[in-house]
Amino acid sequence: MSAMELAVSTGGRKTPAPKLPGARALVECLKAEGVEYIFGHPGGAVLPIYDALYDSGLKTILCRHEQGAAHMADGYARASGRPGVCLATSGPGATNLVTGLATAFMDSIPLVAITGNVARALIGRDAFQEADITGITLPITKHNFLVRTARELPGAIRAAFHIATTGRPGPVLVDIPKDVGLEEAPFSYPETVDLPGYKPTYKGHIRQILAAARAIMNAKRPLLYVGGGAIASGAHREVRALAEKCHLPVTMTLMGLGAFPGDHEQSLGMLGMHGTAYANYAVQNCDVLIAVGARFDDRVTGNLKTFAPRVEQIIHIDIDPAEIGKNVVPHIPIVGDCRTVLSVLLEKVKEKRHPEWWQQLEEWKREYPLQYPAAAPGEIKPQAVCEAIYEVTGGEAIVATDVGQHQMWAAQYYKVRHPRHFISSGGLGTMGFGLPAGIGAKLARPGKEVFVIAGDGSFQMNIQELATAAEHNIAVKVAIINNQYLGMVRQWQEFFHGRRYSSSYLGSLDFVTIAKGYGIKGILVTDPDDVRPALEEARAHDGPVVMDFRVTQEENCFPMVPAGGSNSEMLGPKGWME
Amino acid sequence: MTDRREHTLSVLVENRPGVLSRVAGMFSRRGFNIESIAVGTTEDPRYSRMTIVVLGDDGDVEQVTKQLHKLVDVIKISELDPAEMVERELALIKVSADRSNRSEILQIVDIFRAKIVDVSDRSLVVEVTGDTDKVKAIVDLLRPFGIKEIVRTGRVGMARGPRGVEGSRRAVQGLEAVGAGS
Numbered sequence: 001m002s003a004m005e006l007a008v009s010t011g012g013r014k015t016p017a018p019k020l021p022g023a024r025a026l027v028e029c030l031k032a033e034g035v036e037y038i039f040g041h042p043g044g045a046v047l048p049i050y051d052a053l054y055d056s057g058l059k060t061i062l063c064r065h066e067q068g069a070a071h072m073a074d075g076y077a078r079a080s081g082r083p084g085v086c087l088a089t090s091g092p093g094a095t096n097l098v099t100g101l102a103t104a105f106m107d108s109i110p111l112v113a114i115t116g117n118v119a120r121a122l123i124g125r126d127a128f129q130e131a132d133i134t135g136i137t138l139p140i141t142k143h144n145f146l147v148r149t150a151r152e153l154p155g156a157i158r159a160a161f162h163i164a165t166t167g168r169p170g171p172v173l174v175d176i177p178k179d180v181g182l183e184e185a186p187f188s189y190p191e192t193v194d195l196p197g198y199k200p201t202y203k204g205h206i207r208q209i210l211a212a213a214r215a216i217m218n219a220k221r222p223l224l225y226v227g228g229g230a231i232a233s234g235a236h237r238e239v240r241a242l243a244e245k246c247h248l249p250v251t252m253t254l255m256g257l258g259a260f261p262g263d264h265e266q267s268l269g270m271l272g273m274h275g276t277a278y279a280n281y282a283v284q285n286c287d288v289l290i291a292v293g294a295r296f297d298d299r300v301t302g303n304l305k306t307f308a309p310r311v312e313q314i315i316h317i318d319i320d321p322a323e324i325g326k327n328v329v330p331h332i333p334i335v336g337d338c339r340t341v342l343s344v345l346l347e348k349v350k351e352k353r354h355p356e357w358w359q360q361l362e363e364w365k366r367e368y369p370l371q372y373p374a375a376a377p378g379e380i381k382p383q384a385v386c387e388a389i390y391e392v393t394g395g396e397a398i399v400a401t402d403v404g405q406h407q408m409w410a411a412q413y414y415k416v417r418h419p420r421h422f423i424s425s426g427g428l429g430t431m432g433f434g435l436p437a438g439i440g441a442k443l444a445r446p447g448k449e450v451f452v453i454a455g456d457g458s459f460q461m462n463i464q465e466l467a468t469a470a471e472h473n474i475a476v477k478v479a480i481i482n483n484q485y486l487g488m489v490r491q492w493q494e495f496f497h498g499r500r501y502s503s504s505y506l507g508s509l510d511f512v513t514i515a516k517g518y519g520i521k522g523i524l525v526t527d528p529d530d531v532r533p534a535l536e537e538a539r540a541h542d543g544p545v546v547m548d549f550r551v552t553q554e555e556n557c558f559p560m561v562p563a564g565g566s567n568s569e570m571l572g573p574k575g576w577m578e
Numbered sequence: 579m580t581d582r583r584e585h586t587l588s589v590l591v592e593n594r595p596g597v598l599s600r601v602a603g604m605f606s607r608r609g610f611n612i613e614s615i616a617v618g619t620t621e622d623p624r625y626s627r628m629t630i631v632v633l634g635d636d637g638d639v640e641q642v643t644k645q646l647h648k649l650v651d652v653i654k655i656s657e658l659d660p661a662e663m664v665e666r667e668l669a670l671i672k673v674s675a676d677r678s679n680r681s682e683i684l685q686i687v688d689i690f691r692a693k694i695v696d697v698s699d700r701s702l703v704v705e706v707t708g709d710t711d712k713v714k715a716i717v718d719l720l721r722p723f724g725i726k727e728i729v730r731t732g733r734v735g736m737a738r739g740p741r742g743v744e745g746s747r748r749a750v751q752g753l754e755a756v757g758a759g760s
Contacts, residue, residue, distance in 0.1 A: 138600060139607045143650040146596075163650060197592060197653040322644035325637065 017186035022150035022176065023052035025187045026114070029157035030058060032189045035085050037061055037076060037443055039069040041096075043089025044129060045116030048181030061443070061472065064464035066093050068436040070100020071462065074109050075440030078423045079398055079448075081234070083110040083164050084440060090117045091129030094175075095136065099430060102140040104171040106427025107255060108232055110164040111171035112157075113141075119179040120148070134175050142170030147177070150185035155193075162193045167200025168320040169232055200319060204336030204344065211332045212290070213348035215313040216246055219288035221357045224248040225271065228255030228426065229293015229318060230338050236260065236419045238342035239292060246352045249361055251279040253294050254411055257422040262415030263395060268361070269370070269415075272300040273561045274408040277368035277577055280559070280567040282361060283308050290315045293338040296327040297427070298563075304328065306566035317341050370412055372558070373573055380528045382406060382481045382551040386413035389451055389479060392535045397421070397449035400438035400476075402458030403429045405487035405557045410453040432461025438476040439469050449477070449539065456482040457506055466518040469544040477538045478546045480511055483553045491556050495571075515546035522546045580636040584613060586665060586735045587639075589628040589646060590654040593619055597651045601628065604649060610634065610642050614667075616732035625653065629734045658735045665735040668707045670695070671717060674724035675702040683723060690716045701726060709733075 020028065026049060030038070039061045042050045053060055063069035066088040073084025088097050094115040104111045118127040134146045143163050145156040153176065160172040216222060230239050236259050243250050243266050250260045251271040260267055271279040283289070289311050294300070295318070301307040304327065308314070316323075316330035317338055324333040334341055372383040386409045389399070399414050400423040401407040407424055416422040423441055425433040438452035459480050469476055481487075489504040512522030521541055525534045525548065538545040559570040559577065570577045591597050598617060605612050613631040620627045632642055639657065646652050658665070675683050676699065687694060687704055690712065696703035706716050710733065717728065 134596065135599070138603050195650060198650045320648070322641065322648055324644075326641060329637075 017188040019184045020187040023048040023181035027052045027056045033161045039072040040087030043093045045090035045178045066096030068465040070097045071436035072440035074104045075437030076444040079441035080444035087114045091131045094133035101171045103428045103430045105140045110169035113173040115175045117177045120177045141173050144173040146175045150183040158190050159193045202337040204334040204341035208334045212315045221286045222288040223286035224250045225291045226256040226259045227253040227294025230259040231419045233338040235339035255426040258416040258419045261417045278364035281364045284568040288313045295323045302561045302567045380551045383409050390414045400434045400452045402434035402454045403431045404455045406455045406481035408557045431458040436465045452478040454480045457486040470519045473543045511548040524548050526550045585639045586658040587630045588656045592651040593626045614732040616734045667733045669713045669730045671704040672727040
């Protein structure tokens with residue numbers, strides 16, 4: 001019997017609700033929410049839940065580390081737009097979720113994390129595998145619940161999904177003591193949630209939208225600056241329509257990649273620390289800046305005092321009122337859902353062209369293109385691998401990345417064409433995110449090719465999830481950009497610490513043999529001529545593949561705005577620009 | 579930016595375990611300082627009211643208010659206008675006192691309309707209620723006698739007039755200014 005049937009059967013005729021143990025009730029709640037996969041790892045405190053899952057029909061994915069479970073649920077959510085669900089036991093199981101929850105929180109990803117806890121009578125007594133996980137996750141979840149009785153469990157789960165997926169999305173944790181999973185209580189799945197303190201604003205203020213439309217109409221050098229909020233709200237069509245109607249150049253944050261096609265002639269690519277020079281020049285010279293679902297992060301703005309010095313009007317559209325004025329005080333704030341606001345704004349603006357502004361932008365594009373030094377004979381450039389992945393897939397694959405140089409190169413050279421196709425830890429910068437997130441994405445979108453662009457450092461942080469990919473034959477294609485260094489750390493040490501490479505050299509590792517040990521196909525690539533054939537071989541293989549690309553060891557990621565510097569002062573491969 | 583001054587926020591929250599730590603945690607995580615915080619249940623036992631005094635400029639307080647609003651357990655926030663509110667705190671002050679100076683202390687207590695709530699041969703406990711300035715004034719006057727201990731409740735505040743604090747205009751306007759209203 002599904003929860004819906006249960007709920008209906010109790011609704012009309014006032015028959016008493018059937019009694020279910022908490023763990024069974026949880027399963028019915030998850031079914032009612034349409035959950036497909038549960039990413040988790042069992043342990044003592046969640047044994048009742050795992051027992052209820054055993055023949056529930058819900059698909060459980062056994063991750064080899066709870067951090068992997070959180071990132072898989074996260075990748076699933078980013079690729080599908082539906083909430084990801086992860087499950088861990090008490091104590092160490094729950095604390096292992098912490099990095100994954102913080103990652104999802106920083107990037108506003110809808111997750112529901114379920115943790116077991118010790119039995120109620122043992123809480124607070126430092127019992128075996130006890131941790132105060134609701135206390136620990138207070139600052140890294142949108143909200144969390146400690147369920148004290150089986151009776152309140154359905155309401156907590158209903159509220160958790162509601163909070164995770166509405167307004168500004170985010171992770172919600174529900175902590176369930178072991179004996180609550182065993183306790184019987186009448187079950188019915190609530191149709192509504194009672195949260196008097198939670199009312200997200202979706203509709204923007206019309207007066208503000210009209211002011212924004214006027215500013216856009218009067219702009220001489222407008223710029224559309226698009227963040228992850230545009231993807232979360234599904235505003236990609238509206239973003240494109242507005243850009244095309246008003247001839248706006250579009251730049252995206254790392255989280256915003258795919259909200260506007262990267263290969264569109266009006267795309268300036270990514271902005272910020274490792275953004276394109278022309279995107280950063282556009283920011284520094286625009287007169288009207290339209291921020292859509294972006295939060296003026298320090299990696300985007302550089303030094304706030306010198307950010308966008310010629311701007312006359314900043315329009316900031318965001319569903320979270322607290323983002324408005326947090327870093328930059330806008331002239332026209334609009335609190336609301338990006339898609340809802342943009343669709344109204346679209347009606348209020350007229351067609352417009354900006355030939356002079358575009359002439360300037362094209363000049364910057366010609367003069368300061370995204371580029372990297374030519375490879376020496378036999379040398380594989382890391383950027384070339386990212387470019388090759390873009391070319392062989394036509395930009396149609398979902399790409400999940402780890403964190404570091406390879407992540408920035410992927411953002412620069414893989415021109416993301418669709419929303420939810422670039423999956424990366426933006427805010428927290430979590431190494432080890434790529435592989436599990438890619439696995440989650442592949443499960444969410446089985447018809448899509450999924451590439452994981454990994455660093456040799458990052459990859460080892462969740463390498464155990466190769467076992468998960470192998471067990472279910474989840475066909476993620478992992479491209480390790482192997483430079484034998486923690487490349488970004490090494491780059492900063494080169495520039496800012498006199499080339500003292502303190503703890504940044506990793507040495508050589510045989511990833512093909514490691515992959516083989518997990519029962520996964522491995523391909524070693526040391527010759528530039530083998531890059532494309534290796535990618536094609538991996539694409540053709542029915543199952544996961546690990547490709548080990550031995551690239552230039554001491555390559556630097558350019559352009560680069562040194563931390564805290566001004567966006568108009570960028571280092572390029574040939575030194576300081578302008 | 580405006581000057582830094584004390585702002586009094588009246589915050590209606592769900593009366594649930596952990597709410598105080600959510601609120602206090604938000605302040606410490608975001609680097610805001612709480613000058614004073616007082617919590618108690620309201621006329622409706624489902625809710626508690628917090629009176630929080632924060633030091634900051636208007637921008638800081640706007641950010642504090644917005645961050646508080648993001649907490650699911652926070653239902654309503656109103657900033658109390660200093661000219662339109664009553665604000666009180668209660669302090670218990672244990673003062674050294676013997677036969678020689680007890681009457682002098684009693685005179686001070688009288689002037690401040692405070693009360694003696696405990697007497698021993700070597701001490702008095704004074705209960706005083708008032709705004710922060712009044713409490714400070716009596717503490718300063720009692721100090722020469724030797725203060726052994728002070729306990730303060732923190733400030734509680736309420737808007738003047740017939741309306742409940744829900745009707746306070748400041749907080750509502752604060753949100754409208756950023757386009758939250760629709």
